[in-house]
Amino acid sequence: MEKSNPKQDAVSLGRRKLLSLGIGTLGVAMGISYLGLFGKFMGPKSVAAATKLQGVGNVGKFPVNTPTLVSYKGAGTDEGVYVINLGSEGFIALDFHCTHLECAVNWVQATKQFICPCHGGLYDIKGTVLSGPPPKPLHRRLVKIEGDNVLIGGRLV
Numbered sequence: 001m002e003k004s005n006p007k008q009d010a011v012s013l014g015r016r017k018l019l020s021l022g023i024g025t026l027g028v029a030m031g032i033s034y035l036g037l038f039g040k041f042m043g044p045k046s047v048a049a050a051t052k053l054q055g056v057g058n059v060g061k062f063p064v065n066t067p068t069l070v071s072y073k074g075a076g077t078d079e080g081v082y083v084i085n086l087g088s089e090g091f092i093a094l095d096f097h098c099t100h101l102e103c104a105v106n107w108v109q110a111t112k113q114f115i116c117p118c119h120g121g122l123y124d125i126k127g128t129v130l131s132g133p134p135p136k137p138l139h140r141r142l143v144k145i146e147g148d149n150v151l152i153g154g155r156l157v
Contacts, residue, residue, distance in 0.1 A: 053144055053151040056083060062091070062150065065125065067107040067114070069096065072141070072152050080104060081141055081152055082114075084125060093141035093152050094127045100134040114138065 056070040067082040072093075080096035094114075098105050103118035113130065114123040122130040127138030142153030 053142070053153045055149050056081070056152050057150055059085070059145065059148045059150060066109070067094070067125065069107070070152070082107060083143070083150060083152070086126075091143045091145060091150060092126065093143045095139040095141060095155060097139070098134055099129075099136045099138060100132070105138070 054073060056072060062068050062083050062085040064085050064087045067084045070081055070083055071078045072081040073079075082094045082096055084092050084094065086092060096104050098116040098118065098121050100116065100119055100121050103116050105114040105116045105121070105123065107113075108115050112125060114125075114127070115121070116123075116132065116134070119133050121132035121134040123134070123138055124130055127140065129135075129137055140156040142156060144151045144153065
């Protein structure tokens, strides 16, 4: 039978503790980073602050309950945005990209729905999903009325 060396046992125990502490710390760090990513994609909704408000026309240009497609200069490129005058409910602006695979949606006045031609997604006038594969409503843009001017801003995320 071998005799144990107390000094060597102490060093061995110290290495085990150090290794355990390192693995535990790494696990905690990974967990915190996962929660950070989760919060980024699933966290509270807020206004995207990246873009300046841009005028897209006079209030009279937008008839009640008729989405009007306008060009909006987003992050350096022109983007399509539907501006909708909901009468007493005010104005909303919807991104014209389907939330399924980013195809351009079209407003069909006869059915009073936005239709995605790629996979048949349907949305109502407020961008709520009615059917099809879209996982969430159409993205909204910030809308502000100054005097008679309609201003559009960054996407609400």
